[in-house]
Amino acid sequence: EDWQERGAAVSVRQEVDANGQTVARYIKKGVRDFSFGNTLGEGSYSTVVFATDRQTLKEYAIKILDKRHIIKERKVKYVNIEKDTLNRLTDHPGIVRLYYTFQDEQSLYFVLDLCKGGELLGVLKRMTTFDEECTRFYSAQILDTIDYMHKRGVIHRDLKPENVLLDSGMHVKITDFGTAKMLKTPRADPNSNGILPLDSAELPQEERASSFVGTAEYVSPELLTDKNACKASDLWAFGCIIYQLLAGRPPFKAGNEYQTFQKIVALDYEFPIGFPTVARDLVERLLVLEPARRLQIEHIKNHEFFDGITWGPDLWKQKAPRLK
Numbered sequence: 001e002d003w004q005e006r007g008a009a010v011s012v013r014q015e016v017d018a019n020g021q022t023v024a025r026y027i028k029k030g031v032r033d034f035s036f037g038n039t040l041g042e043g044s045y046s047t048v049v050f051a052t053d054r055q056t057l058k059e060y061a062i063k064i065l066d067k068r069h070i071i072k073e074r075k076v077k078y079v080n081i082e083k084d085t086l087n088r089l090t091d092h093p094g095i096v097r098l099y100y101t102f103q104d105e106q107s108l109y110f111v112l113d114l115c116k117g118g119e120l121l122g123v124l125k126r127m128t129t130f131d132e133e134c135t136r137f138y139s140a141q142i143l144d145t146i147d148y149m150h151k152r153g154v155i156h157r158d159l160k161p162e163n164v165l166l167d168s169g170m171h172v173k174i175t176d177f178g179t180a181k182m183l184k185t186p187r188a189d190p191n192s193n194g195i196l197p198l199d200s201a202e203l204p205q206e207e208r209a210s211s212f213v214g215t216a217e218y219v220s221p222e223l224l225t226d227k228n229a230c231k232a233s234d235l236w237a238f239g240c241i242i243y244q245l246l247a248g249r250p251p252f253k254a255g256n257e258y259q260t261f262q263k264i265v266a267l268d269y270e271f272p273i274g275f276p277t278v279a280r281d282l283v284e285r286l287l288v289l290e291p292a293r294r295l296q297i298e299h300i301k302n303h304e305f306f307d308g309i310t311w312g313p314d315l316w317k318q319k320a321p322r323l324k
């Protein structure tokens, strides 16, 4: 049909009409529905461009990928994983929202939340280190978002300050799900009457994911020793991020990737003088070689470091602390 050529794709939006009926609105968006502005950044396979919706004037970041390049670099799988994962993570403030995808002759388009605050890494570099209050706020928002992902069976597998973006209110927006793992959620046996034998939460979910290694400084030991990532792998990276916000550098960093990996599997890291004691205790309970012994999310939320944090929607309504 013509709208296919026009690079449009149909996306469905649930809305409530005049007499309170929930209706499905079919929205066709394509390249011509947006006016494109400045380039916000470049990735290995993508360009992210500022754009406004011509009808609604809403601002977006549109990630544009060249089809030929994607195919040549064998990244088709990653692009489709990013789309499918973002489509599963639609209702949490800490995830960069995917509004539409469409394509034309040469490109694929992801229409995403605009994150005017840039990357957490950029802010950290300008500040050198964060104080405890800022570290508490940003790590609490990151943890709340990890909790949401894990509850939907998604392991990010490449959490790092570059992938934590900030919106105009300096609130966290986690991005880059092309290397995420969607754990198989148990499906009722098609021949059965559709009732799962147990409460599906108790069914043994596929827990381990293999064949991808993230960014050296944040890679978990289990990924290096037995090639498998699990939900706890994201919590290892979370421990590295807390350390880095307070220390100004990641815990495991050496001259090259191989030496960094050696430090990780040997748990070879130290705390700088003056590293806050309570934060140190939390990091020590996250940077644990055995994934099963690493603090789990509920216990992290109850750790003394997060005293004063109200978990849940309020965490996202409060003003971000001034970065000093």
Ligand SMILES: Nc1ncnc2c1ncn2[C@@H]1O[C@H](COP(=O)(O)OP(=O)(O)OP(=O)(O)O)[C@@H](O)[C@H]1O
Binding pocket: 040, 041, 042, 043, 044, 045, 046, 047, 048, 061, 063, 096, 112, 113, 114, 115, 116, 118, 119, 165, 175, 176
């Ligand atoms: N939603 C967004 N809002 C604002 N800036 C963004 C957004 N998404 C990405 N960017 C910026 O655009 C640049 C490219 O991001 P993109 O995700 O396309 O590639 P990347 O993941 O950074 O690179 P690579 O693909 O090599 O890992 C990055 O600097 C990123 O900070």
Ligand SMILES: O=C(O)C[C@H](Cc1nc2cc(Cl)cc(Cl)c2[nH]1)c1ccc(Cl)cc1
Binding pocket: 067, 068, 070, 071, 075, 076, 077, 079, 080, 083, 101, 102, 103, 108, 109, 110
């Ligand atoms: O799931 C869909 O809607 C369909 C397509 C799937 C898809 N078509 C592709 C064509 C090319 Cl050349 C490359 C990739 Cl990665 C491709 N992925 C699609 C369209 C747009 C985007 Cl951003 C992602 C996937």
